[in-house]
Amino acid sequence: MFLEDDKIFMARALKLAVRGRGHVSPNPLVGCVLVKNGSIIGEGYHENFGGSHAEITAFRNSSKDPKDSTAYITLEPCCVAGKTPPCTKALMERGVREVYIAMLDPNPLVNGRGAGELKRAGIIVHTGILQEEAEDQNKAFSKWITTGRPWVSAKVAQSANGYMGIDSQTSIWLTGEASKKHVHQLRTQVDAIMVGRNTALVDNPKLTVRKAVGRNPKRIVTDTHCTLPLTLHLFQDGEAETIILCSEQKFKQNQTAFYKYIPIKEENGYLSPEHILQVLGEEGITSLLIEGGYELLSSFKRADMIDEVYVYTTPETLENAELKNPIQISSYWEIRKEQALGSDHLIVAEKRKVECLQEL
Ligand SMILES: NC(=O)c1ccc[n+]([C@@H]2O[C@H](COP(=O)([O-])OP(=O)(O)OC[C@H]3O[C@@H](n4cnc5c(N)ncnc54)[C@H](OP(=O)(O)O)[C@@H]3O)[C@@H](O)[C@H]2O)c1
Structure with a gap:
């Protein structure tokens, strides 16, 4: 044509x-x-x-x-x-x-x-x-202009036997240098990165772009009761704006040059994933990368709110681990890309579009 x-x-x-x-x-x-x-x-x-x-x-x-x-x-x-x-x-x-x-x-x-x-x-x-x-x-x-919500990507690093960590209190690094660089490159392409409260506390991540060229996205953390210590990198380094999502009941009208609080509705003891996306869309965030941990990824997966996944698998197994990666590649996902990253293996997959095969 x-x-x-x-x-x-x-x-x-x-x-x-x-x-x-x-x-x-x-x-x-x-x-x-x-x-x-x-x-x-x-x-x-x-x-x-x-x-x-x-x-x-x-x-x-x-x-x-x-x-x-x-x-x-x-x-x-x-x-x-x-x-x-x-x-x-x-x-x-x-x-x-x-x-x-x-x-x-x-x-x-x-x-x-x-x-x-x-x-x-x-x-x-x-x-x-x-x-x-x-x-x-x-x-x-x-997605953003038609639904008001950001495109949601999830990034998970997992061991060869499918674990993303030992437990909620233990910080361990699974992937190699090539995967780290890839994740930093990915960060340059999104408007915001989000992590759960435990990840922020245990890993104390910076969530900035250091191993690639590009600007830092916004950083978001789900901290329902506003109990995270403000000594964490996210609140102290001033490298990028940080948004703290908290329960409407715990909302503090508190904003500094580097971080601000946004109130979110509670649902089953968590911040509502649906309301989180609505509010982030209103903030002008069109793309969101969830970088863990287990609970946050699980609740967004349960709510069917992850559009795309990046699963980095290492060759080593993790013994006596509790945190099974909640996003296993299955027929729910359509694989878009696979590649080797050093000794790690990356799969990029998108949520399969549901097609109605029923004859009218
Ligand atoms: N392999 C990987 O790719 C990877 C990546 C990141 C982290 N990790 C590991 O994962 C572990 C931490 O994961 P985790 O499962 O314990 O905690 P998490 O997912 O980092 O944080 C969960 C906490 O976030 C708060 N929260 C608020 N709204 C939520 C919602 N809608 N859904 C889920 N959580 C919500 C809750 O705490 P409040 O009620 O107190 O707000 C909840 O307990 C650490 O070991 C870390 O090293 C692994």
């Missing part, structure tokens, strides 16, 4: 879009390539939140007049003025002749309207080229 050249130009736009990861949230990733007479004349991507949109940057970088050019854009151009004027208007004003769009904007304010506006202006519009790749790239944004 699409020519190989069109796919090559869109693939380039998708590659550019990724450069915005970690900088544009809660906006989507967008890349744009302008082509005239078979050659690229301009490129751009959405670089940071509130900054120019990909199309505008591509026009600015253009080496030739974009009149009669073809634009390859990974996400439908916006037709509403937000922090910047609508991109549909810019495409019309610059005389772009044809537009290829990988995916429509899931934002209900735009969805289909941007493409419609271009068509009404006489621009030839094609949609759906490399759509799957574009949707995968913006899955966090799509």
Whole structure:
């Protein structure tokens, strides 16, 4: 349906879009390539939140007049003025002749309207080229804009016999250096990381990016009764903002430059996973990485609120351990990627989409 050249130009736009990861949230990733007479004349991507949109940057970088050019854009151009004027208007004003769009904007304010506006202006519009790749790239944004909740990834390190730790009071390191680097890289791609109270206390993690290049995400800890000592790295190092989720009954109107409390409804003695995601979505967090421990992962798994898992398995077994990894790869998950990381093995899997096979 699409020519190989069109796919090559869109693939380039998708590659550019990724450069915005970690900088544009809660906006989507967008890349744009302008082509005239078979050659690229301009490129751009959405670089940071509130900054120019990909199309505008591509026009600015253009080496030739974009009149009669073809634009390859990974996400439908916006037709509403937000922090910047609508991109549909810019495409019309610059005389772009044809537009290829990988995916429509899931934002209900735009969805289909941007493409419609271009068509009404006489621009030839094609949609759906490399759509799957574009949707995968913006899955966090799509979930957040349509449900108000972040995309939830869970990271678990487990021994060869499936244990993620000895017990709640013991801190042990399971994985090797390559896995650690991989996790730090993963951190650069999410808006926030969350851990349970026991993990914060026992491991005293920093949850910052140190073994990869990128900015630190927000750090979140579930501390129902506000009993964690404020001497922990999370509250002291000032390396990233920390959010303490606590029971509505224990809420303290207390905020410093580095941490703040947010009240959450209680459910069965825990902070409600559903309310946690709703509140984090309202905070503009589109992607959340849960880094343990056992209880926190278990409660989110029970509530069916984990979209994607990263399971790092080491070659060593752990004897006399109590904390069995609650997220075992089963038919519930669709494996997206497997790779060796030093002597460890990583599986990345997504929650399988339920398809109704029943005939109507
Ligand atoms: N292998 C790995 O990947 C990995 C990763 C991280 C940690 N760990 C290990 O895991 C162990 C700690 O895990 P853990 O299971 O004892 O504790 P955890 O999951 O870190 O923390 C659980 C605590 O968080 C609070 N909480 C509030 N809302 C919650 C909710 N919705 N769901 C679950 N907990 C909620 C509760 O304490 P309050 O009621 O006091 O608020 C709960 O007891 C340590 O040994 C650590 O080293 C392993």
